[in-house]
Amino acid sequence: MPLDILIEALLFYKSAPQKKSTLMKLFAVGEDEFQSALSALSERLKVGAIRLVETDTSIQLVTTPELSEFVETLRKKDLSGDISKAGAETLSVILYREPVSRAEIDRIRGVNSSFILRNLLTRGLVVREAKGSGYEFSISTKLLTHLGVSQKQDLPEFAEIMNEIETFETNQS
Numbered sequence: 001m002p003l004d005i006l007i008e009a010l011l012f013y014k015s016a017p018q019k020k021s022t023l024m025k026l027f028a029v030g031e032d033e034f035q036s037a038l039s040a041l042s043e044r045l046k047v048g049a050i051r052l053v054e055t056d057t058s059i060q061l062v063t064t065p066e067l068s069e070f071v072e073t074l075r076k077k078d079l080s081g082d083i084s085k086a087g088a089e090t091l092s093v094i095l096y097r098e099p100v101s102r103a104e105i106d107r108i109r110g111v112n113s114s115f116i117l118r119n120l121l122t123r124g125l126v127v128r129e130a131k132g133s134g135y136e137f138s139i140s141t142k143l144l145t146h147l148g149v150s151q152k153q154d155l156p157e158f159a160e161i162m163n164e165i166e167t168f169e170t171n172q173s
Contacts (some may be wrong), residue, residue: 003029004038006027007027007038015061017055017060020059051063075122086111090113090117090120091120093108095143096165098139099129100137102135102137124142125143125146127139127140
């Protein structure tokens with residue numbers, strides 16, 4: 001598989017800026033080969049909705065500026081609706097397991113949670129912090145305010161639910 005396609009797949013999967021140095025190590029290539037692949041990727045993406053943004057140290061896939069109004073309309077639509085069942089489920093996982101990686105959320109839910117996490121981040125209900133090569137998600141103060149509590153331990157039956165989770169995980173081990 002050509003390097004530019006592998007880079008594109010990785011950037012799409014990660015959906016966040018990636019350090020060039022890390023990617024060169026991952027793909028075991030030198031700077032010249034890496035830059036050549038980035039040029040090929042950038043050229044290939046010029047005709048679609050996605051662009052490659054490159055700084056001195058990182059790269060990321062973004063939507064083309066010409067689509068900003070369209071994307072903003074979609075974002076506003078996402079924010080105006082209720083949180084879906086999948087959103088509530090994901091929030092629950094984060095609430096009781098924070099800080100938690102997307103991979104762990106996906107494992108618990110049994111499905112890919114990228115879209116849901118993006119929606120929750122956009123709404124300000126969760127926060128994302130870089131951890132190692134990925135991110136960890138935690139609840140936000142906005143979520144606590146929305147729930148009417150000052151800390152998650154104040155939620156009804158929080159201690160009992162945490163005990164049930166601990167018992168379940170112990171039995172699974």
